[in-house]
Every structure is written in structure tokens, then in C-alpha cells.
Amino acid sequence: MSQKAPDRDTPGRGTPDRDTSKTGGGPGRERAPAGRAGRAGQSGGGGGGGARRQSPAPGGRLLRLLDDDRTSPIALPLFSVFLTLIAASLLLLALGRSPLTAMAAFLRGSGFMIKPSYASGQNIITDLLSFLGILAPMLLAALGVIVSMKAGMFNIGIAGQMLASGFIATVLVGYSDLGSFIAKPLVILIGAAVGAAMGALVGFLKYRFNIHEVVSTIMFNYITSYITGFYINTYYRDIITRSARVCSTASRLTITGIAAGSLRPTIPLGILIALAGVFIVRFLLDRTTVGFELKAVGLNRDAAQYAGIRVGRSIVLGMLISGLLAGLAGVTYYLGYYNSIVPKELASLGYDAIAVSLLGNSSPVASIFASGLITIFQKGSIYMSSTVGVPKEIASVITGILLLFSACGTYIRYQARRRREKLAEEEAKLAAASERGNA
Amino acid sequence: MGASGDERGDEYTGNERAGNESTNNESTNNKRADNEYIVEMRHITKRFPGIVANDDISVGIKKGEIFAFLGENGAGKSTLMSMLFGMYEPDEGDILVRGKKVVLPSSNAAAALNIGMVHQHFKLVPNYTIGENIILGIEPIKRAWGLLPYVAMREVNERVRSLSKSYGLEVDPTLRIEQVNVSTQQRVEILKMLYREAEILIFDEPTAVLTPQEIEFLLDIMRELRNKGKTIILITHKLEEIKQIADRCAILRRGKLVQVLRVADASTQEMANLMVGREVSLTREKSPAHFRETILAVEGLTVRNEDKFEVVRDVSFSIRGGEIFAIAGVSGNGQIELADAVAGLAKPYQGKISLLGKDITGDNIRHRTEAGIAYIPEDRQKYGVVLDFSLADNLAIKNYYRPPFSENGVLRQDTFRQFAERLITRYDIRSGQGGKTVTRSMSGGNQQKAIIAREISLDSQLLIFVQPTRGLDIGAIENIQNQILAERDKGKAVLLISLELDEVMNLADTIGVIFSGRLLKISPADALTTHEVGEYMMGVKA
Numbered sequence: 001m002s003q004k005a006p007d008r009d010t011p012g013r014g015t016p017d018r019d020t021s022k023t024g025g026g027p028g029r030e031r032a033p034a035g036r037a038g039r040a041g042q043s044g045g046g047g048g049g050g051a052r053r054q055s056p057a058p059g060g061r062l063l064r065l066l067d068d069d070r071t072s073p074i075a076l077p078l079f080s081v082f083l084t085l086i087a088a089s090l091l092l093l094a095l096g097r098s099p100l101t102a103m104a105a106f107l108r109g110s111g112f113m114i115k116p117s118y119a120s121g122q123n124i125i126t127d128l129l130s131f132l133g134i135l136a137p138m139l140l141a142a143l144g145v146i147v148s149m150k151a152g153m154f155n156i157g158i159a160g161q162m163l164a165s166g167f168i169a170t171v172l173v174g175y176s177d178l179g180s181f182i183a184k185p186l187v188i189l190i191g192a193a194v195g196a197a198m199g200a201l202v203g204f205l206k207y208r209f210n211i212h213e214v215v216s217t218i219m220f221n222y223i224t225s226y227i228t229g230f231y232i233n234t235y236y237r238d239i240i241t242r243s244a245r246v247c248s249t250a251s252r253l254t255i256t257g258i259a260a261g262s263l264r265p266t267i268p269l270g271i272l273i274a275l276a277g278v279f280i281v282r283f284l285l286d287r288t289t290v291g292f293e294l295k296a297v298g299l300n301r302d303a304a305q306y307a308g309i310r311v312g313r314s315i316v317l318g319m320l321i322s323g324l325l326a327g328l329a330g331v332t333y334y335l336g337y338y339n340s341i342v343p344k345e346l347a348s349l350g351y352d353a354i355a356v357s358l359l360g361n362s363s364p365v366a367s368i369f370a371s372g373l374i375t376i377f378q379k380g381s382i383y384m385s386s387t388v389g390v391p392k393e394i395a396s397v398i399t400g401i402l403l404l405f406s407a408c409g410t411y412i413r414y415q416a417r418r419r420r421e422k423l424a425e426e427e428a429k430l431a432a433a434s435e436r437g438n439a
Numbered sequence: 440m441g442a443s444g445d446e447r448g449d450e451y452t453g454n455e456r457a458g459n460e461s462t463n464n465e466s467t468n469n470k471r472a473d474n475e476y477i478v479e480m481r482h483i484t485k486r487f488p489g490i491v492a493n494d495d496i497s498v499g500i501k502k503g504e505i506f507a508f509l510g511e512n513g514a515g516k517s518t519l520m521s522m523l524f525g526m527y528e529p530d531e532g533d534i535l536v537r538g539k540k541v542v543l544p545s546s547n548a549a550a551a552l553n554i555g556m557v558h559q560h561f562k563l564v565p566n567y568t569i570g571e572n573i574i575l576g577i578e579p580i581k582r583a584w585g586l587l588p589y590v591a592m593r594e595v596n597e598r599v600r601s602l603s604k605s606y607g608l609e610v611d612p613t614l615r616i617e618q619v620n621v622s623t624q625q626r627v628e629i630l631k632m633l634y635r636e637a638e639i640l641i642f643d644e645p646t647a648v649l650t651p652q653e654i655e656f657l658l659d660i661m662r663e664l665r666n667k668g669k670t671i672i673l674i675t676h677k678l679e680e681i682k683q684i685a686d687r688c689a690i691l692r693r694g695k696l697v698q699v700l701r702v703a704d705a706s707t708q709e710m711a712n713l714m715v716g717r718e719v720s721l722t723r724e725k726s727p728a729h730f731r732e733t734i735l736a737v738e739g740l741t742v743r744n745e746d747k748f749e750v751v752r753d754v755s756f757s758i759r760g761g762e763i764f765a766i767a768g769v770s771g772n773g774q775i776e777l778a779d780a781v782a783g784l785a786k787p788y789q790g791k792i793s794l795l796g797k798d799i800t801g802d803n804i805r806h807r808t809e810a811g812i813a814y815i816p817e818d819r820q821k822y823g824v825v826l827d828f829s830l831a832d833n834l835a836i837k838n839y840y841r842p843p844f845s846e847n848g849v850l851r852q853d854t855f856r857q858f859a860e861r862l863i864t865r866y867d868i869r870s871g872q873g874g875k876t877v878t879r880s881m882s883g884g885n886q887q888k889a890i891i892a893r894e895i896s897l898d899s900q901l902l903i904f905v906q907p908t909r910g911l912d913i914g915a916i917e918n919i920q921n922q923i924l925a926e927r928d929k930g931k932a933v934l935l936i937s938l939e940l941d942e943v944m945n946l947a948d949t950i951g952v953i954f955s956g957r958l959l960k961i962s963p964a965d966a967l968t969t970h971e972v973g974e975y976m977m978g979v980k981a
Contacts (some may be wrong), residue, residue, distance in 0.1 A: 287849055288845075288848050288850060289839055289848050289850060290848060292839050295825075295828070296828070296836065299826070299827045299828065300821070300825040302822050303821065303822050303823065303836075305784070305804070306784060306814070306823070307836040307837050309805075310803075425530075428530065
């Protein structure tokens with residue numbers, strides 16, 4: 001709200017300044033006074049414009065929220081979400097379904113709204129826990145993307161790193177008969193180590209041989225997918241499901257078997273790792289020398305080198321951390337939300353994470369909300385498709401639309417600025433006209 | 440409207456009269472023949488958030504003259520010309536071209552009025568040929584067998600050749616932009632305008648990137664263009680150039696028009712004072728040198744570039760405390776590589792570099808910084824700062840890893856902030872929001888001030904300045920050159936690399952002239968004349 005203060009001071013200057021017109025109606029503006037007062041009221045006193053005849057034009061305020069340096073990081077993603085909801089609603093209407101029912105079904109499927117009926121041992125709580133179970137790998141994967149982006153790289157190999165760490169943890173720990181207290185930490189450690197190693201390898205290839213990380217990670221995705229697929233099909237296949245054999249309950253990153261009344265909840269441990277990850281990553285990037293170096297290298301490698309930062313080390317380290325987070329996403333996915341691995345299939349979550357980080361403006365904290373939103377669509381789609389009758393692939397369509405609009409953020413901001421300037425010009429002209437009129 | 444128009448017209452001529460008595464005659468003439476002005480800007484005001492970039496500016500530019508806009512960075516010259524070129528629209532005021540009021544919503548509209556602009560940062564596609572760059576956007580399409588469309592490159596190249604010949608702008612239209620040097624790229628930009636039949640040519644700081652010889656050449660081109668009847672508008676802060684070629688000159692200061700004057704009637708000093716708004720000294724006061732012990736010693740240094748070509752060949756010199764050792768030379772003769780090798784950015788192929796008697800040849804950049812080397816790089820936006828970092832982060836980028844800036848790997852943000860505040864006040868770095876300002880949003884001069892402040896604050900024994908005043912205005916140049924002298928007087932060793940011969944002559948205690956990688960001559964500055972240095976620079980004398 002504080003940025004409004006200078007606006008309120010400007011009328012004293014008496015010029016049809018751009019600042020004053022930002023908040024809208026100059027004296028000459030033809031607007032119903034009632035409407036003006038109403039809008040000023042809505043602004044919760046922050047504008048305080050009612051008395052000053054300076055209420056914002058309705059479009060003007062939105063434009064400013066989108067354009068202003070302070071508000072745009074929040075307003076732009078929200079605006080993208082809003083556009084996505086509209087586009088998705090139109091799509092659903094075109095399919096002859098009610099958007100409202102469908103949206104409610106997404107929420108019901110993710111445990112945010114009560115379903116009309118539940119299977120035995122389930123209710124909204126178990127649904128929500130299940131949602132958190134899949135949210136965890138999504139969030140960790142998004143953090144992985146964020147760290148790589150801050151270091152100036154694009155880790156598109158999250159899915160492969162997830163699969164590798166999930167596979168190795170399953171084989172080494174999931175098929176052993178270790179007890180819970182040893183198995184679970186071991187799974188986390190192995191996941192982190194395998195992911196980190198893969199990430200570091202990508203960083204090393206980039207630094208040492210100048211192999212672009214996008215190329216190498218895509219290749220590693222295939223390599224991982226087919227090698228693990230080969231081993232699963234040859235040694236670890238479950239004859240009935242055709243997936244890998246399920247891992248032991250002790251090794252899964254969930255707590256099961258606690259009966260609360262009639263409920264049999266599966267409590268995901270991954271979400272704790274993911275939330276801790278959010279704050280650790282934030283601290284790492286904003287408050288440590290390592291984060292400072294990563295960002296410097298990511299923004300301007302030449303300047304970083306000039307300043308004495310070891311660029312190669314930062315590149316390897318950035319990819320290592322990114323891979324480590326992807327590895328954690330892998331174990332919370334394959335040994336958490338699921339308990340087995342489908343051979344030769346990469347988790348689409350590894351790619352959705354890119355959408356999440358884009359929507360969350362590469363901010364760790366914002367990615368909690370962004371991954372929550374995308375997970376609602378992904379997770380709720382199964383229930384939605386069974387109740388509303390739209391194929392569950394619509395979730396991927398919506399995610400795609402969201403990705404598209406998020407990627408347009410800069411363009412939206414540019415348009416907002418242009419329109420704002422145009423509005424300001426009109427105001428200035430009107431004000432000038434009324435001044436002449438007064439004279 | 441008509442009445443107010445007349446009134447404005449009166450004010451306008453009044454303004455110019457107030458500006459300079461000698462133009463009195465001229466302006467009364469103008470009133471009779473208003474269409475003598477090919478471009479006229481009346482009462483132009485343009486505001487940006489928080490700043491009035493142009494405040495009620497009125498000027499008229501005559502056909503076939505070279506008209507200069509002189510002012511410091513941020514005085515509003517570029518904004519004013521951007522409006523003439525259709526990149527912004529004025530908030531108030533009118534633009535008249537050939538006596539007619541025009542609205543210029545885009546640069547296409549300006550081009551339609553035969554207005555062309557050469558921007559300070561060229562707008563060329565590096566992997567296209569010169570010919571392709573020139574026709575970009577107006578490609579002449581021909582059809583093979585009346586069917587298949589193709590770009591008539593042969594005809595284009597022919598026309599470019601004949602155009603370049605008639606204006607003395609030699610270029611080969613079949614070369615790619617990435618193959619040619621900066622000076623040629625600029626000629627391409629000029630040809631681009633001429634190809635589009637521009638009559639009014641705006642040059643925005645055209646000499647900022649050129650060497651002295653290239654500048655001479657460009658000025659010749661401008662004269663040639665004027666002789667062929669083109670109108671030239673020159674935006675600059677270099678007084679020498681204005682003195683050399685401009686007919687008239689408008690001086691802007693902080694968005695306001697100070698004066699329009701005939702260049703022949705004014706001295707450089709007068710113009711400098713008007714531009715800065717106070718007495719400025721164009722020469723530096725230098726106290727006598729007190730040399731101390733040797734700080735930097737370079738022996739037999741050879742540096743190879745990526746193509747294994749020896750860009751620095753067997754260079755030896757030493758710098759003592761309290762000495763400014765300036766390396767003069769035409770751009771591209773190895774001076775940048777020499778500085779990079781001393782600072783640790785480039786690996787020497789042969790030779791030895793020692794600082795205070797310690798061999799540092801194998802040390803990395805950080806070790807050298809810690810051993811006592813500060814480095815102000817040539818390309819400040821590429822090397823000097825991370826543009827998207829805050830000012831505070833950039834000021835601390837050489838210190839962030841050690842106490843008190845960080846402890847055990849955790850940054851101390853209060854130290855960052857205090858350190859930034861201290862340097863901002865001490866070195867007068869202007870920024871919108873103090874240490875939090877995103878460096879990209881600062882002006883080039885203030886970015887440079889920040890880099891110099893940071894490097895001086897390292898308290899190093901050796902300071903390497905490469906082109907420290909390039910692209911800066913008089914006020915900033917004065918400030919920076921005085922700081923270089925102050926460091927020298929503190930007993931620091933200064934390695935100054937500059938393409939501006941004036942700067943070298945003004946500051947140096949010792950001059951070394953570099954030509955194709957070799958130091959041809961090392962001599963006390965007062966034993967050399969500018970002319971002699973120039974001869975060594977060209978490799979004429981050895």
C-alpha cells in the first residue's frame with residue numbers, strides 16, 4: 001500500500017502527471033460518483049481516494065498490480081492462473097460439462113472438499129494425506145528446477161534423476177529386509193546421493209566439455225529409463241502387475257498401519273522433507289556464500305569469474321544440488337507415494353516441475369502454492385474424470401495452458417504497462433482539456 | 440488553438456534569443472521563413488516516473504547543418520531524439536518536420552519522414568551479411584520464373600557498394616557482421632539509413648566505441664554527408680568533436696535547454712561549464728611524483744589467444760608505488776590481454792608476473808585480488824558488475840566470502856548494507872533505492888563509479904584501470920581521473936590502459952606504447968609529445 005503515498009502527494013504539483021493518472025480519474029473524468037466511492041471503499045482505506053476524488057479506474061488498478069515492481073511477482077502468476085481457469089472453463093463448456101462441477105471435482109479428488117461418498121476406511125483426511133504424498137515429490141522436483149535455474153542452467157533431467165535414485169534405493173533397500181529405522185533414512189540418503197551424482201555429472205560435462213545441460217539431461221533421461229527398464233524386466237518384474245516388485249513397507253517413506261477409528265491413513269513423510277527443503281533452499285540461495293556464487297554465475301558468468309568466483313565449481317555444485325533434490329523427489333515418489341516402478345516410464349511430474357517453478361517465479365516459497373495448484377489438477381483428475389466424465393488427460397491440458405500463460409508473464413506485464421501508459425495519456429489529455437475549460 | 444500557437448512561436452524565438460545574442464539576427468530571419476527549419480521541436484516535455492526527462496525544450500534544426508546536442512549522461516539528449524525517432528511520444532509540445540506538425544507513434548513513422556538514427560548500441564544481426572543487415576525489413580523480393588520469390592541480394596549488394604563508394608564508407612556487403620570490426624559495423628548502420636534514403640540522420644554517441652583514428656574517419660564521413668545535403672543531428676558529450684564538426688549546438692542540463700549556440704563563437708571551456716553547470720577543469724592538476732619501491736614487475740610476458748596467436752609478445756615493464764604507468768595504443772593491440780594476464784583472467788603463455796617481489800604467475804584471480812590487485816575492466820557490464828544483482832551485492836562481490844561480509848558461509852546482510860551505504864555516500868554513486876537498487880537500472884556512469892568505488896575500497900597495492908572513463912561525461916571523467924591521481928598520491932601503483940591519448944598524456948608518469956602486442960617504447964611521460972606517442976601507436980616509429 002505504501003507505494004500509493006507518492007500518488008496522493010502529486011496533485012499539489014498541479015500537472016497532469018503520469019503519477020496522478022495512474023490512480024485514475026482526474027477531475028475531468030466522467031464517472032459516476034457513487035461508483036467511485038464504492039471502489040475506493042473496496043481498497044480498504046489504503047487508497048483513501050474517495051475524499052480526494054482519486055479513485056482508481058477499475059482497469060487501472062489491475063494494470064498497476066501487474067506492472068508494479070513490488071506487486072507483479074504475485075499478481076502476474078495469479079493473473080496467469082485466472083486466465084488458465086477461464087480457458088479451462090471454456091474447454092469444459094465446449095465438452096458440454098459444467099466448469100464449476102469439474103473444478104469442485106478436482107478439489108474433492110485432492111481432499112480439499114468433501115466427496116458425496118467414500119470407500120471404507122477413507123474420508124477427506126485420507127484424501128488430503130494422499131494429496132500431500134504426491135505434493136512432496138512435486139515440490140522437491142520444483143526446487144531442483146529452481147536451483148538449476150538460479151545457477152543459470154535448465155535441469156530437464158529431473159525425471160531421469162528421480163528414476164535413477166528411486167530404482168537404486170528400491171533395489172538396495174526396498175528389496176532388503178532392513179527395519180524401518182534403518183531403511184527409511186538409508187532410502188533418503190541413497191536417493192540424495194544418486195541424484196546428486198547424476199546432477200554433478202551433468203554439471204561436470206558442461207564445465208569440462210561444454211556439453212549443454214539440456215542435451216545431456218535429455219539423453220540421461222533415455223539412458224536411465226531404458227537401463228532401469230531392462231533390469232526391472234529381467235530381474236525384478238512382478239508377473240501380475242508387470243511393474244517392478246513392490247518395495248518393503250519398512251523402506252517406504254510413509255507411515256501406515258495406524259488406525260484412527262475406521263480410518264487407515266497413509267501418512268507421507270516426504271512432505272516434511274519437501275517443506276524443510278523449501279526453507280533450506282531459500283536459505284541457501286539468499287543467505288549463504290554458496291548461493292551468492294550460484295546466482296552470480298547464473299546471471300553473469302564472466303563477471304563471476306572476474307570477481308574470483310570459481311565458475312566450474314559453481315556449475316557442478318548447482319547441478320549437484322539440483323540433482324540431489326530430484327533424487328529426493330525420486331524416493332518420495334517411487335518409495336513413498338507409489339511403492340513400485342513402472343519400467344521404461346519417466347514420471348511426468350519431472351516435467352510438471354518446470355511449470356511449477358515457472359509459475360512460482362523461481363521462488364522456493366511460492367513454489368509451495370504453485371506445486372499445490374498443479375497437483376490439485378493432476379491428483380484430482382482421476383476423481384474428476386470418474387464423476388464428471390471428462391478424460392483425466394484434461395489435467396495435463398490444463399497444466400499445459402497454465403505453463404503457457406506463465407511463460408507469457410513478461411508479455412502480460414509489457415501489455416499492462418503499455419495500456420497503463422495509454423490510460424495515463426488519456427487522463428492527461430482530459431485533464432488538460434478541463435484545465436482549459438476552467439480557464 | 441491558433442492564438443496559442445502564435446504565442447508559442449514568440450516564446451520560442453525569444454528562447455533562442457535569450458540563449459545567445461549572436462543568433463539574434465538569425466532568429467528574426469527564422470520568423471519570416473519558418474520553413475527554413477527542417478526539424479523543429481516546440482515546448483517538448485517528457486516525463487518518466489520520478490523524473491522530468493525533457494522540460495519545455497524548443498529547438499530548430501536547419502537543413503544541411505550538423506547540429507549537436509551536448510549534455511551529461513541523463514541530461515535528456517537521447518530522450519529528446521528518441522521522440523524525434525518515434526520511440527516515445529512527447530507528453531506536451533509539438534514536433535514539426537519540414538514545417539508540418541507530425542505525430543510519430545513509431546520509428547517506422549519517422550523513417551517515412553526520412554529520419555534515420557544510429558543508436559549507441561548497434562542493432563545488427565551478427566551472423567547476417569552486411570547487405571542482409573542493410574535490407575532487413577525492406578527486402579526487395581524478386582520472383583524466379585515469375586513464381587519462386589527470392590531476395591534480390593545481387594542488386595542489393597551492388598547498390599550498397601555504389602552507396603558506400605559515393606559517401607566514402609568503404610564496406611564489403613558480402614561480409615558477415617561478426618567478421619568486421621566496430622567501426623565498420625557503425626558504417627553499416629549509417630549505410631542502413633542512407634539505403635532507406637534518410638535525409639535527417641541522428642547519431643547517438645557515435646564515437647563512444649571508436650578509437651581516435653576511427654573517430655577522425657567518422658567525422659570525415661559526417662562532413663561528407665553534410666556536403667551532400669543531409670542534415671545531421673549529433674548527440675554527444677565530447678566537446679572536441681562538437682568543436683570539430685558541429686555548426687550549432689544545444690546544451691542540455693537536467694532535462695532543460697540551457698542554451699543554443701554557434702559552435703564557432705564558443706570555446707570548449709565555455710561549453711563544458713554550461714554543460715556541467717559549474718566551472719570544470721579540463722586539465723588535471725598533478726602533484727610531482729614520488730616513486731617508491733617496485734610493486735609490479737612483468738618479465739617477458741607472452742599471451743596467446745584461442746587461435747594460438749601471440750597477442751602480447753615478450754612484454755617487460757615494472758611499476759613503482761606512486762607511479763601511473765599508462766599504456767597507449769590503438770584498440771586491439773594486446774592491451775586488454777595484457778591487463779587480463781596481470782589480473783589473472785588470461786593465462787600467460789610465457790613470462791613471469793610478480794607483485795611486491797612475489798611470483799604470482801600461477802595464482803588464480805582470487806589469490807591475486809587478495810595479494811593486492813584491483814582491476815577495473817574495460818567492459819563494465821560484461822565483467823564489472825552482475826547487472827541483475829543489487830548494487831550492494833555488486834559492491835561486495837569481491838569480499839562476500841570473508842568476514843565481516845560472511846561468517847561460516849552465511850552472508851551478513853547488515854554488513855552488505857552498511858558497506859554499500861558507505862561507498863554510495865563516499866563516492867557519490869547515484870541510485871534510486873540505495874544499496875537495494877538493481878544495478879541494471881543505474882546509468883553507465885554510476886555503474887562505473889560503483890566499480891571504481893569497490894576496487895579502490897579493496898585497498899590494493901596495484902590498480903589496473905582499463906578505459907576507466909569510456910562513454911562517461913565530463914563531470915564523471917573529472918571525478919574518476921582525480922581518483923586515479925589520488926590513488927597514485929597514496930603510493931599505489933597504477934596501470935592505466937586507455938585509448939584516449941588525452942587521458943594518457945594527462946595522467947601518466949610513465950608511458951608505454953603498445954603496438955601489435957609489443958611494448959615499443961617506455962619513457963617518462965614528460966619526455967614524449969603527443970605527436971610522438973601517436974607515431975609509436977601507429978607503428979611508424981620503432
